[in-house]
Amino acid sequence: MPVIKKVLRNRSATIGLVIIVVYLVLFVMGAFSITPFPPNEQHPKAADRLQPPGMTYVMGTDQFGRDVLSRVIRGTVYSLRVVFISVAIAAVLGTLLGIVSGFVGGLVDTLLMRILDIFFAFPAILLALAVISAVGPGPYNVIPAIAVVYTPIFARVARAPVLSIRSAEYVTAARSIGMREWRILFRHVLPNSLDPVLVTFSLALSWALLTEAGLSFLGLGPQPPESSWGLMLNEARNFATSAPWLAIFPGLAIMLAVLGFNLLGDGLRDIFDPQSRM
Amino acid sequence: MTSFIFRRILTFIPTLIGISILVFFVIRQIPGDAITAKLGAEGSGSLTPEQEAQYRAYFGLDKPLTQQYLDWIGGVFHGDFGISEVRREPVLVAIFKTFPLTLELAILALFMALVIGIPIGVLSATRPGSAIDFVGRAVSLLALSLPNFWMGTLIILLLSSVFHVLPDQGLYIPFFEDPLRNLGQLLFPAFTLGFAFSGSLMRTTRAVMLETLNQDYIRTARSKGLRDRAVFIQHALRNGLLPIITLAGIEMGYLLGGTVLVEQVFALPGIGRLTYTAILQRDYALVQGAVLFIAFNFVLINLLVDFLYSLADPRIAHAGD
Numbered sequence: 001m002p003v004i005k006k007v008l009r010n011r012s013a014t015i016g017l018v019i020i021v022v023y024l025v026l027f028v029m030g031a032f033s034i035t036p037f038p039p040n041e042q043h044p045k046a047a048d049r050l051q052p053p054g055m056t057y058v059m060g061t062d063q064f065g066r067d068v069l070s071r072v073i074r075g076t077v078y079s080l081r082v083v084f085i086s087v088a089i090a091a092v093l094g095t096l097l098g099i100v101s102g103f104v105g106g107l108v109d110t111l112l113m114r115i116l117d118i119f120f121a122f123p124a125i126l127l128a129l130a131v132i133s134a135v136g137p138g139p140y141n142v143i144p145a146i147a148v149v150y151t152p153i154f155a156r157v158a159r160a161p162v163l164s165i166r167s168a169e170y171v172t173a174a175r176s177i178g179m180r181e182w183r184i185l186f187r188h189v190l191p192n193s194l195d196p197v198l199v200t201f202s203l204a205l206s207w208a209l210l211t212e213a214g215l216s217f218l219g220l221g222p223q224p225p226e227s228s229w230g231l232m233l234n235e236a237r238n239f240a241t242s243a244p245w246l247a248i249f250p251g252l253a254i255m256l257a258v259l260g261f262n263l264l265g266d267g268l269r270d271i272f273d274p275q276s277r278m
Numbered sequence: 279m280t281s282f283i284f285r286r287i288l289t290f291i292p293t294l295i296g297i298s299i300l301v302f303f304v305i306r307q308i309p310g311d312a313i314t315a316k317l318g319a320e321g322s323g324s325l326t327p328e329q330e331a332q333y334r335a336y337f338g339l340d341k342p343l344t345q346q347y348l349d350w351i352g353g354v355f356h357g358d359f360g361i362s363e364v365r366r367e368p369v370l371v372a373i374f375k376t377f378p379l380t381l382e383l384a385i386l387a388l389f390m391a392l393v394i395g396i397p398i399g400v401l402s403a404t405r406p407g408s409a410i411d412f413v414g415r416a417v418s419l420l421a422l423s424l425p426n427f428w429m430g431t432l433i434i435l436l437l438s439s440v441f442h443v444l445p446d447q448g449l450y451i452p453f454f455e456d457p458l459r460n461l462g463q464l465l466f467p468a469f470t471l472g473f474a475f476s477g478s479l480m481r482t483t484r485a486v487m488l489e490t491l492n493q494d495y496i497r498t499a500r501s502k503g504l505r506d507r508a509v510f511i512q513h514a515l516r517n518g519l520l521p522i523i524t525l526a527g528i529e530m531g532y533l534l535g536g537t538v539l540v541e542q543v544f545a546l547p548g549i550g551r552l553t554y555t556a557i558l559q560r561d562y563a564l565v566q567g568a569v570l571f572i573a574f575n576f577v578l579i580n581l582l583v584d585f586l587y588s589l590a591d592p593r594i595a596h597a598g599d
Contacts (some may be wrong), residue, residue, distance in 0.1 A: 118296040121573040123536030126553065130569055134304050135455040164374060186311040210425050216537050217427050218554060233428060240435050251428035 006271045013267020016202075019260030023076060026035070030077035037072035040225045042066055050243045060245040062235070068245065071227040072253050078228045082221075086146035087201065093147070094154025095190075095197050101155065102162030103185055113159075118150040124149045124211050132220050140223035142215050149202045149211060150204050157200045161193040168192075195272040202265035206258045217245070229254045243271045282472050286584050290577055297573045305566045307330060311390070320438055354570070360563035364556070369567035371466070372552060376570075379450040380541070380548035383464055384533035388526060390472030396515075396522070399483025404487060404491075404510060418488065421477030429502075430543035437466070450547055467544045471537060475529050482525050486518035501577045520590055528585030535572030 007013040029035065036058070043049070044066030053063040059068035101112040119127065151189040165171060165188070174184050215221050216230025224231070229250040236246035331340070341349070351509050353360065359369035395418075402414035434471050437443050453460040490496065538550030549568060556564035 034387070115296065117293055118300055121293065121297055121531075121576045122569070123532040123572070123576075125538055125571060126535045126550075126569065129538070129554065129557055130301070130304050130565070133565060164307055206423070207398060213425055214427060217539065218542065229301060233431060238433065240431060241438050244435055244439070247428075247431050251425065251431065254425050255423050259419065262419060 003271070007267060008265075010267040010270055012074070012263045013271065016260045016263030016267060019256060020092075020264060023257055023260065026073050026076040027080050030073040030075075034116050035067070035073045037067035037070045038068065039070040039074035041226055049136065050239065052243070053245055054115070059249045060243065061101075061240055062243070062246055066234075068249055071232060072229070072249055074225045074227045075229045075232060075250065075253065076257075077214055078222055078226070079209060079216075081141070081229075082142055082212050083146070083205055086143045086212075087150060087204045089143070089147040090150035090204065091197060091201050092152050094151040094156075095158040098155035098158030099162050099185065099189055100191055102159035103181075103189055105165055105166070108205075119152040123169065123269070124207065125214050126158055128211055128215055129218075129220075132215065137220040137223075139226065139228075142212060142221050144217065146208050146211055150208060154197060154200060157196045158193055161196060162189055165189050165192050172182075199265055199272060202268055203259050206261035206265065209254060209258050209261065281485070282494060282588055283432065283585060286581060290581055293577055296388070297577070298351055298570060299347065301566055301570045302350060303343075305562055306343065315589065320426075329344040335554050350566070354567075357510055359567035359570075362556070362561050362564040363558045364561040369564050370563060371572050372530055373549060373568055376462060376547055376552045378452065379391065379464075379546060380550060381458070381536055382460075383537055383541075383546070383548060385528060386464055386468035387471035387475065387533055387537075388530055389468055393475035394473065395479030398444040398481050399480040400487055400515060401486030401492065401508060402480065404482045404506070407492060412511050414484070418477040418480035418484075421480070424474060426470050426474045427543050428540040429473065429538050430467065433470060455582050463546070467537075467540050470519045470540050470543075471533060475533075479522070479525060482521055483518070489515050490514040491516050513570075516542075519574060520587060524583060527579055531576035534575045554566065 007017060007141055021148045029203035030039075043061065045065065046188075048061055048065035051057050051065075053060045053068075057067050058070070059072065061067055062071070097112065097116075101109045101225075122130070127149050128142075128145040131148050132141060135141045135144060168188075171184055171188055174188055175181075177255070179187070189272045212221065213228075213230035218233070219234060222228050222231055224235070233247060233254075236250070240247045295414040337554050350360070357370060359373070361367070362372050365372050398414045398417060402411045405411055434444065451459045453464060487510070491510075494507060496513055499513050504513075535550065537548055537552075538554050540546075541548040542554065549572065553565060553568040553572070556563075556568060
């Protein structure tokens, strides 16, 4: 049965997928500038500033009279783009490291895993902060920071199944017909260790969203007047008591996106590894 | 037992060295070194090359990198983490001024997470598939998805607009000086952090309980006529404690350095905010020292968890014998 059919049979995976599809629609809208108002357009008239949600401005306006909904949509483009790119980098890099390490074994494996242990000694946000301090703040400097945080996780996840695949009969068989080691690695070991990587990919997207939003919130991501969910929350702090919608909607956008990837990841785990059902 | 602990400590030494190398070289990647940053900050770009060279020599920046690393780590071994240029005090002093707050915050948060997470997890596991279980799982999912800095913002919003109070901000008041004000400062931030962590705790507790409840000795305990409560708590939960201890330990390690966002939201002068400000102000010695301190803490807590683990399950200590 193809994966998508299994996903649709799993309740949490289906809900997660629906949420993600909604975000993808928002992403496309934002990318093609299909928003109720231009996201950075200011409306200096007092009547348009700090307006509560209503007919014209569905999610209200901020202190510059900018439409919150349009800025949330625009923020979707930024957040999803950064998170997808950085997690994809981490997944490719980490998976390669993990399967090679597990397959080769011996001293190389021990050494690599020890080095990865070092990365696990830092809280995600702190490691990301340290990397940002080295590359400097900036909208896309967040990408290496997040990639560094999640690469070790993928390496561990990808390595685990390799340890048993390494001595599987089909690997011995491949070797006995004279297949080269690197071909065995990519033909047999890699495809058979991808399931947990896929599960982790979805979960890592949810964690990375939180990291990205946190960095933006600290002002280390995109700079004003650009918009991202975390940055919007940061800017809302001074007006939150008089205009709570400024803090509510961007936060909701983060939470629902994280929820979507979490649900999908959980569902995928149930599908691929029924024994670890939570 | 002693040899087990000794072995564990030995394996941690390379990790510690690795951490210090990583921290040192990442911070060294920062464009512009301490001298140019300092000159830029003081707006006196009129130094002659000779004076600049003197400065470099004074701070040891003219030496090869490996020598600089050895000098730095040698100092660390003597408790000398260098001087914070911005705060004009030793790095270690700055760390010890801010660390107690974060430590207390982390302990409170862990406590709240355990108090929220374990009962809900146990309750969920006792009636899998029931309405209680559904609610429990929904809460855990919510906890895992809520950004803690947003939750903190919402709490402040709620407190100020509904109850017209603001959490106590500003200088940290140690618990023993004024317990009430201290808790007033830390209660809400700790709840914010603790709730976020209770999600994974609920999940682990539930999974572990479900697994142990299927074991033969549970059936035996039941067939002896033991009450449900005794079975759940004395037999199932006790045996399920190991993964929970591990999770709590790891989380404690992360809490000691991962509180920067919540400290920022609640304006608390903890070590997370110290590090963040140091990064913004390019106070390299401080960044280096604080990051190293946090990572060392994490490793130390891991060691402690291993130790607790071997106490809870003696089989582990003898695994290698």
